[in-house]
Amino acid sequence: xxxxxxxxxxxxxxxxxxxxxxxxxxxxxxxxxxxxxxxxxxxxxxxxxxxxxxxxxxxxxxxxxxxxxxxxxxxxxxxxxxxxxxxxxxxxxxxxxxxxxxxxxxxxxxxxxxxxxxxxxxxxxxxxxxxxxxxxxxxxxxxxxxxxxxxxxxxxxxxxxxxxxxxxxxxxxxxxxxxxxxxxxxxxxxxxxxxxxxxxxxxxxxxxxxxxxxxxxxxxxxxxxxxxxxxxxxxxxxxxxxxxxxxxxxxxxxxxxxxxxxxxxxxxxx
Amino acid sequence: xxxxxxxxxxxxxxxxxxxxxxxxxxxxxxxxxxxxxxxxxxxxxxxxxxxxxxxxxxxxxxxxxxxxxxxxxxxxxxxxxxxxxxxxxxxxxxxxxxxxxxxxxxxxxxxxxxxxxxxxxxxxxxxxxxxxxxxxxxxxxxxxxxxxxxxxxxxxxxxxxxxxxxxxxxxxxxxxxxxxxxxxxxxxxxxxxxxxxxxxxxx
Numbered sequence: 001x002x003x004x005x006x007x008x009x010x011x012x013x014x015x016x017x018x019x020x021x022x023x024x025x026x027x028x029x030x031x032x033x034x035x036x037x038x039x040x041x042x043x044x045x046x047x048x049x050x051x052x053x054x055x056x057x058x059x060x061x062x063x064x065x066x067x068x069x070x071x072x073x074x075x076x077x078x079x080x081x082x083x084x085x086x087x088x089x090x091x092x093x094x095x096x097x098x099x100x101x102x103x104x105x106x107x108x109x110x111x112x113x114x115x116x117x118x119x120x121x122x123x124x125x126x127x128x129x130x131x132x133x134x135x136x137x138x139x140x141x142x143x144x145x146x147x148x149x150x151x152x153x154x155x156x157x158x159x160x161x162x163x164x165x166x167x168x169x170x171x172x173x174x175x176x177x178x179x180x181x182x183x184x185x186x187x188x189x190x191x192x193x194x195x196x197x198x199x200x201x202x203x204x205x206x207x208x209x210x211x212x213x214x215x216x217x218x219x220x221x222x223x224x225x226x227x228x229x230x231x232x233x234x235x236x237x238x239x240x241x242x243x244x245x246x247x248x249x250x251x252x253x254x255x256x257x258x259x260x261x262x263x264x265x266x267x268x269x270x
Numbered sequence: 271x272x273x274x275x276x277x278x279x280x281x282x283x284x285x286x287x288x289x290x291x292x293x294x295x296x297x298x299x300x301x302x303x304x305x306x307x308x309x310x311x312x313x314x315x316x317x318x319x320x321x322x323x324x325x326x327x328x329x330x331x332x333x334x335x336x337x338x339x340x341x342x343x344x345x346x347x348x349x350x351x352x353x354x355x356x357x358x359x360x361x362x363x364x365x366x367x368x369x370x371x372x373x374x375x376x377x378x379x380x381x382x383x384x385x386x387x388x389x390x391x392x393x394x395x396x397x398x399x400x401x402x403x404x405x406x407x408x409x410x411x412x413x414x415x416x417x418x419x420x421x422x423x424x425x426x427x428x429x430x431x432x433x434x435x436x437x438x439x440x441x442x443x444x445x446x447x448x449x450x451x452x453x454x455x456x457x458x459x460x461x462x463x464x465x466x467x468x469x470x471x472x473x
Contacts, residue, residue, distance in 0.1 A: 063442070153407075247370050249459055250446045257442035258434045265433020 063260050065178040074180040075252045081183065087241070090234040102235065104148040109229045111140045111147025113161070116201060120162035124170045132159040160269045164194030164201075169267040178256055186259035294388040297395040297415050300424040304333055305383055305399075323471070327368055335416070335425035336364045342427075343441045347448050355453055362460045369467035383411065393417070394427070 065071065094102070114137035121130040136152035136159055144151040168190050169175075176189030187195065202222075209216040217225075248254040311325045340360040341348055348356065382402045389396040394416050401409040414428040414435075428437045448456045 248443055249456070249463070250443050250450075253446035254439055254443045257439045261434045261438060262432060270433055 063178050063256055064175070065256065067177055067179065071178065071180040072252055074182055075255070078180065078183060078185060079251075082241075086234050087238070089231060090238055093231050093235050094238065102232070105228065106232055106236075107140070107144070107150045108147045109225070109232055110150075110161075111137065111144070112225070114140075115205070116198065117159065117162045119201070120164060120167045121159075123167045124162065126162075129159050129162065132157055133162075160266070163191075164197040165191035165263070166194075166267050168194055175260065175263070178260070186255055188260070188263075191263060293417070294390055294395065296422070297397055297424055298385055298388045300333075300415065301397045301399070301413055302385060304329070309382075323372055326372055330368055331364075333424075333426050334367075335418070335427060336360065336367070338416075338425070338427060339363070339437055342437050343444050345441050345445055347445060347453055351453055355457065358457055359453075359460070362457065362464055365464045366460060366467070369464060369471055373471065395424070 097105075114133055117133045118130055118137065121133055136157050139152045139155070139157065140147045140150060143149075173190050175191070179187045179189060179192055181187050181192060184195075206215060206217050206222055244251050244254055244258075307329055308326065311322055311329070314322065317325075337360055340356070340363045343363070344351065344356070344359065351359070383399045384402060386398045386400060389398070394414055397413045397415065399411045399413070401411050403409065410432050412430040413426055414430065415424045416427055417423070418425050428435050430436070444456065447459065451459070
């Protein structure tokens with residue numbers, strides 16, 4: 001049983017890696033041509049070091065978005081479905097559940113995802129993050145009452161959350177084209193591939209943990225957890241998304257830039 | 271002779287180290303003082319909201335190099351812009367930032383910030399802080415500073431929250447709009463928005 005899933009998982013990861021390596025080499029070449037170097041011949045003393053500033057920020061590469069037309073359409077679709085459905089639910093969740101309970105739920109979800117961070121830290125060869133995420137998982141799952149209380153971070157045991165997208169990036173895989181995923185929002189080929197691998201990881205881990213032939217986590221419980229974690233995620237983004245809608249002249253471009261910068265920061269653990 | 275060179279090099283090394291170290295401390299103090307000033311103004315219930323707003327705006331003008339930022343966010347469009355267009359943009363940009371973010375000081379809720387480290391990056395300084403909120407996880411904030419020309423004063427160039435740089439995001443956003451509507455079209459949009467924000471701030 002275990003073996004069957006392990007071989008399935010390795011196939012999924014191999015496919016993802018191949019896809020991303022192919023795509024990374026393409027996008028890297030494309031990005032090299034569109035570096036924004038417009039300040040190079042500037043005579044202003046004050047602005048002479050703009051290039052250095054850009055390189056220093058490390059985010060001066062324009063975002064590779066060959067599917068912009070389609071992405072913008074999906075963005076609009078997501079925006080409408082969000083306003084009338086997901087945002088509505090998230091606001092209801094914020095109104096009806098007290099903040100303290102919401103924090104506990106978030107801690108619980110985050111603790112459940114720790115094995116995923118541990119697995120990715122191992123894949124990235126980061127001993128420090130593996131150890132700290134493992135310690136946090138042990139402490140929170142026991143003293144932290146199944147993860148509802150984040151004892152570890154109160155004790156200054158901090159770790160960076162890691163996912164497959166970050167692992168692929170640590171192997172040198174580029175982001176590839178920017179994508180907007182229906183219902184889910186901003187992504188890119190590398191991170192979306194990582195996201196698909198994450199789903200496979202979750203399904204496989206749940207199927208493999210069995211007691212007397214029965215799954216420890218039932219399908220219904222898994223579904224409920226997925227729904228709650230999506231609502232929690234959207235609730236956490238409520239202020240940011242309404243700020244984006246109110247203040248941006250082009251919310252699509254703002255979301256795209258903020259997403260890519262935030263991913264870069266996570267990859268570089270800044 | 272060798273001895274003299276050694277002494278000279280040691281003094282130079284010491285001086286340069288000393289200089290950058292003291293600049294780092296000054297950069298830290300600058301952000302520390304600014305943060306305290308903002309908190310003092312935002313939580314001062316003795317003066318009217320309008321007075322508080324005006325004080326925050328004065329602080330903004332003295333601490334932020336909005337001309338530098340206006341130039342940065344226009345990126346390649348700065349080249350094709352006329353002097354008049356740039357001057358108008360610079361003015362609108364300042365007002366846009368002030369009227370967009372000033373209202374958020376009204377909701378000041380006892381957040382505190384802690385300076386974690388200061389990095390010296392050539393001409394720039396990065397002051398890394400964490401914003402401590404009451405119930406939510408801490409937010410990673412960083413300020414990018416530079417020394418003003420021919421002076422010992424610092425100026426803010428950028429605010430980076432959770433790895434997302436404000437000016438980098440605005441650069442991406444503004445250039446996307448300019449490529450669709452042209453610079454004049456964007457300036458019209460911006461001036462309309464500033465008017466709306468100004469109206470909302472008065473009411």
